[in-house]
Structures are given as C-alpha cells and as structure tokens.
Amino acid sequence: MKILLVTYWWLTSMGGIRTYMNQLADRLRTHGHEVDLMGTDLGTNSVYVAGQNRRFSKDSVLPLIRQNLAGAPLPQLHGCPQAMAIESDRYAFEMGAAALGVNHYDLIHAQDPIAALSIRRILRSPIPLLVSFHGSLAREGYHDSRSFHPELTWTEFRSGTYGKHYASLEYLGAEASDLILVSSGWIKGLIVESGIPAAKIRQVPYGIDIPAFLAQSSAEFPKAKNPDRKLIMYTGRLEYVKGVQVLIEALGLLSRTRSDWKCWIIGDGGMLTQLQNRCVELGIDREVEFLGVIDNIPSALKKADIYVQPSLQDTQPFSLTEAQLAGVASIAANTTGMPEMIQEGVTGLLFAPEDPASLCAQLSRLLSNPGERSTLGYHASQWVFRNRTLAQMYQGTWRVYQELTGG
C-alpha cells in the first residue's frame, strides 16, 4: 500500500509528533508498504516530502493569497490576525500539497485537523482519509492566550474569532475525515462533544521504543547530582500550557518547609527567562537548575527521584511515559489526558491542576517516603511494558488502516 503521513505543521521540529510519524513509517515500511512524510519546512517556508527532492515554496503564492483575502468582505477574519495568518498559510499549504501530488496514495493519514481539512479540499478522488488528533488546537490556543491574559476564560476565548476559527478547523477536519484516531479518552470526549459521532473515532495509545530507550539509558549522564539531595525533574517545552510555572511556584512553597531536594528543568521555550526570574524572586535559584535541551533524556532520568508533569493540558505526554518506563515515581496534574496514564497511589500520584499547594503536598509526601517512590516507580514501569509498546501501537493503527481500505 502507498501511504501518506501528512501534517500542516513543521515537520522539521515537531518533537513528539515527528517521533510518532517516524516510528509509524518505519514499522509500515518494515511490513512492505511505501510511506511518504509531508509537512512544512519552517526554515524555507516550503511544503515538502521528507527524504525526497519534492518541495514547494509557500512564498510563491502567499502574496497573491493575502492580497485576495485582504480585498474580500470578511471583517471578522480581517480583525483577527491569528485567523488571518492561519487561513493565508493553509491555502498556501493546500496549493503546495496539490503541486507535490496527493492523488496517487491508497491511504492518507493526516496528523492534525488542518491537514485533514486541507487534503480533503484538494483531493480529486475519494481516497480514504484518516486524521489523528494529537491534541486540542482550540484549547492550546486558549492557553497560549492565557500566557498574556491569565484571567481569560474558556467561554470568552471560544466566543471570539480566534476561538471560533480554531474550533471550526477542528470540527471540519474531523468531519472531512473517514475515521478519527485518538490516543486518549479525553480527546475522544472533546471530539464527541463538538458533534462528531463517537462511532467515527478509534482509540490507540502511543507506544514507546522500549529497547531503544533502555539502550540509551545505559549511558552515564555527564552531570552529577548532589548525593545529599533528592532530585525532582521535569522534561519538556517551557511553554505556558506545560505548566512549568506551577511547578516553580510549588517548589517555592516546598522551600519553606524542607531543603532536601534539588530540581532539574530540562528543555527550552519562550518562558525560560520568566521562569528563571521567578526562581530568583522565590529564593530557589540555587535549588532549581535549567539544563536546556539535552540529547539523552533516558540517561538523565536515571538520576531522578521524582518526575513532575504539571501541564495545564496534555493528551498523553511522551515525557511522562519515559519517566514511568525509567521507573521514576511520577506526579501529574489531574486533568485532560494525564489521569488516564496514572492510577492514583499505584502507578503515580496526581495533584489538583494549576494548584501549587496541591503539588507541593505530593512532592513532600514522596520526598518523605522512599519506599513509596520505589513502589510507584516499579508499578509504572511494569504498566508501560505491558501497555505502551510500539508493536501495540502499530497493530492498533494497522487495524484502522484495514478498516478504511477494506483490506
């Protein structure tokens, strides 16, 4: 079978989603299928097919698209820079994907609703189209807005043009697809809530390359930890939606009652300076270290005593799965997809989302109980071994492909 995995977003720097696409493509090729990966190259602002000399510059059509949109009677679109930017860019994406060719595939698996909607708009024949919802576009847009306007409510956001635009792309992307693939019950619930029939949705959790992870973790991480302190760790993007600011506030509270800990924040993002400054204000800048992006997370996790996933919203965070596989006792926010990954008190602990005091209490609990840390970490790693293999992810996804193609 000839399969296209396509995303509207940046194929060059997509983190976990690029990993997912690569892992799926590798498995499909192993089983004899031809697989192309299509997406955007942010560096050259072009649509391209990875590993091939097939590329289309969006800049060759964007001025034309913008000029024609600007002259149209669309006051709401013109009044919302975010929607205007996405609309202009996605039409350029559609033209690029059409020019590169999409009509010769047996199955197209879009990795986001914008790609699904775009592909359906340019297909000349009814090729089976599957869309994966890796997250919620509208809710991520909401949390992005909250980083500038913390008091903004979800109701206010979704009644504005920015929110309505993202909601339309999600709904129409789901509607345009023959089936929808999700990794968590939370995302499934959101899609059903929007009016899409549940019968159209299939749920297959993400997998992790366990042998590769274990091989990487056998390397010694070059940075030593303080042997007299327990090490708390976070890995991931430093963006508002990831909730690192909640972790920093919780550590500020923790520092008032105990000093038997250190924290490593691993990753980079737009909030770095703000978070560092807040650590200074809270007097914990000697306890909290920002290590930036590193190339061996499995090795670093071996140093950790506690892992924290403080996200305001997350579907099925890969970083939490890695910590669980590493056998690190984990604490996650009790919201969105995260409680589906942790059985409270068995494979980890949960805290009230966006509540530093709640997180501080759970941190203190685990710092005081080495036995509980070991037990939680062990049970979490066993759960990942049983439920999160790449083979399980591939088999589940392949069943959906067969359902679509009648294979």
Add this chain to the structure above:
Amino acid sequence: MELKVPSDLYNAWFLYPAGSSGMAVSYFVLNTIMENLPDNYVIPDPKVMSWIE
C-alpha cells in the same frame, strides 16, 4: 503544458478576486497548481468562513 493567463487562475480560485497588481507571479507555478487542484477549489474556504463571519 498550456500556460493559461493569470486572470483565468484568479477567477478559478478566489471568490472575491482582487488581482495581482504590483506583485511578481510565476505563471508556470500557478498553472501547475491549477492542473492539480479540483475544479471546485475556492478561496476562502466557505465552510470555515461560515463559522466566523
């Protein structure tokens, strides 16, 4: 490949054509796109616009 004149392309794609005065366009690129897009392709996307306008 027959190269069509630009106005054919604008009329085909844009619901509210504004032309391309003052900008350089590649007729070859636009023609290639047109040959690959379905006949009913329009900008802006009417379904999305019905949600926000």
